[in-house]
């Protein structure tokens with residue numbers, strides 16, 4: 309009886325000390341990066357005061373001593389609502405290569421001659437630390453790029469408009485809910501904001517103003533397209549609450565919209581071997597697979613007959 313009691317006590321003590329060791333270990337593991345982070349934030353702050361404060365202000369609010377000289381004001385880098393969605397690679401690019409690298413104004417100069425990549429990362433740690441509402445890792449998801457995304461007539465970035473400024477998709481693609489086409493915004497719609505924003509010093513916005521002055525539509529290059537002999541209506545899909553991203557991917561993380569769609573030879577070969585690779589976007593198999601699935605799981609009435617999609 310007593311023997312067992314002692315044994316039990318020993319086991320409890322062991323478990324407790326094991327737990328303790330566990331705690332010490334995890335605590336240690338958490339402490340190390342935290343300490344490194346604090347060091348980076350400190351170094352970042354010093355770099356910030358040296359290179360950035362003259363325009364962005366001592367506290368980062370965009371009110372440095374040189375700020376008044378700019379038509380497009382230096383950004384308020386403490387505004388978490390705008391900054392938190394921007395991934396590190398976007399900030400690195402702007403800091404090292406200047407505003408125009410992301411379509412912004414050249415008032416934001418390139419610092420590649422003054423800052424190394426690791427110093428830039430320290431600076432970004434500092435910027436993350438001064439954001440309000442606070443920045444949490446995971447808020448800024450990585451950019452999505454496609455090697456063969458088209459060159460557009462204006463560097464229009466969904467990362468800036470839909471990611472950072474969170475302008476709703478349907479503000480610009482206003483027909484998605486009520487017609488076959490989602491539609492692209494007219495020049496007038498762009499000008500509603502850009503008659504003022506970026507009008508004086510951003511070359512991309514100057515190009516936009518040229519189209520407006522000539523009364524010409526912007527010749528955007530199409531990315532998502534089904535062949536002429538098929539019909540794809542947006543309205544029933546959007547009304548059925550399928551998110552745009554289900555079919556188009558995370559557009560708000562694309563500097564340039566691109567897609568990896570259409571049939572692919574490898575898939576056809578794999579199919580010949582008897583496998584069934586998932587259908588690629590914009591192929592007939594993709595439409596039909598989703599229709600079957602939505603009919604089975606969400607009580608949808610998505611058509612499977614030929615004429616609904618081909619007339």
Ligand code: HEC
Pocket residue numbers: 356359360361362363364374378380381382383390391399402403407412413414415416417419431472510
């Ligand atoms: C000569 C003035 C000047 C200096 C120096 C400067 N900036 Fe800027 N910065 C600007 C201006 C102007 C903008 C606004 C560009 C725009 O919105 O088109 C800007 C924009 C930015 C943005 C984009 C914010 C957003 O909302 O997309 C970041 C990030 C940034 N600056 C970081 C820095 C950092 C870090 C430094 C120091 C290494 C720095 N800037 C130094 C003028 C400056």
Ligand code: HEC
Pocket residue numbers: 380410411412413462463464465466468469473475493494497498499500501502505506510512513516
């Ligand atoms: C609801 C307001 C709004 C509308 C509508 C709008 N923009 Fe913007 N746009 C902004 C804001 C805000 C910025 C960020 C400005 C800055 O920080 O310099 C911006 C930045 C830009 C930039 C520079 C950054 C980038 O995206 O490369 C370009 C170019 C641009 N807009 C083009 C357009 C075009 C083309 C349209 C129409 C298809 C359009 N915008 C519609 C608000 C708007």
Ligand code: HEC
Pocket residue numbers: 460464466469470475476477478479480481492493528529530531532533552553556559560564565
């Ligand atoms: C400020 C206006 C604006 C906002 C907001 C906006 N877009 Fe766009 N979108 C455009 C413009 C302009 C183009 C054409 C240029 C391009 O492809 O980037 C476009 C292109 C697209 C395309 C490719 C069209 C094609 O050529 O096949 C898709 C898909 C798209 N947007 C989806 C979205 C989604 C999803 C959202 C919300 C997360 C969104 N857009 C928010 C203006 C906007």
Ligand code: HEC
Pocket residue numbers: 477478481484488489490491492532533534535540542545546550551552553554555556590
């Ligand atoms: C069920 C899949 C699906 C959903 C959901 C969807 N789209 Fe599309 N989208 C497509 C297809 C397919 C095309 C090509 C249509 C064509 O070629 O006629 C397309 C084309 C587009 C285009 C190119 C111009 C046009 O009008 O055809 C834009 C812009 C666009 N979509 C934006 C959006 C936006 C914004 C949403 C959300 C409100 C959305 N889409 C939801 C599948 C979808």
Ligand code: HEC
Pocket residue numbers: 534538539540541544545548550554555590591594595596598599602607608609610611616617
């Ligand atoms: C992500 C899932 C999904 C994809 C991908 C998809 N659809 Fe659909 N589609 C639906 C759903 C769900 C409905 C039915 C909505 C309802 O029951 O109200 C539908 C309905 C339709 C309708 C019927 C419209 C009507 O007025 O009744 C057509 C036509 C259609 N889809 C064509 C297409 C084509 C063509 C493609 C491929 C280019 C496609 N869909 C891709 C989910 C999808």
Ligand code: HEC
Pocket residue numbers: 534535538571590591592593595596599611612613614615616617618
């Ligand atoms: C849910 C929509 C949908 C339905 C239902 C549908 N198709 Fe299609 N079909 C498409 C789309 C989108 C394409 C174009 C993309 C592609 O070639 O994969 C296509 C392409 C095709 C092609 C051309 C293939 C090629 O390689 O060029 C043929 C032929 C075809 N469909 C026949 C049919 C027949 C026959 C039926 C009825 C048994 C049918 N489709 C039902 C959406 C549909």
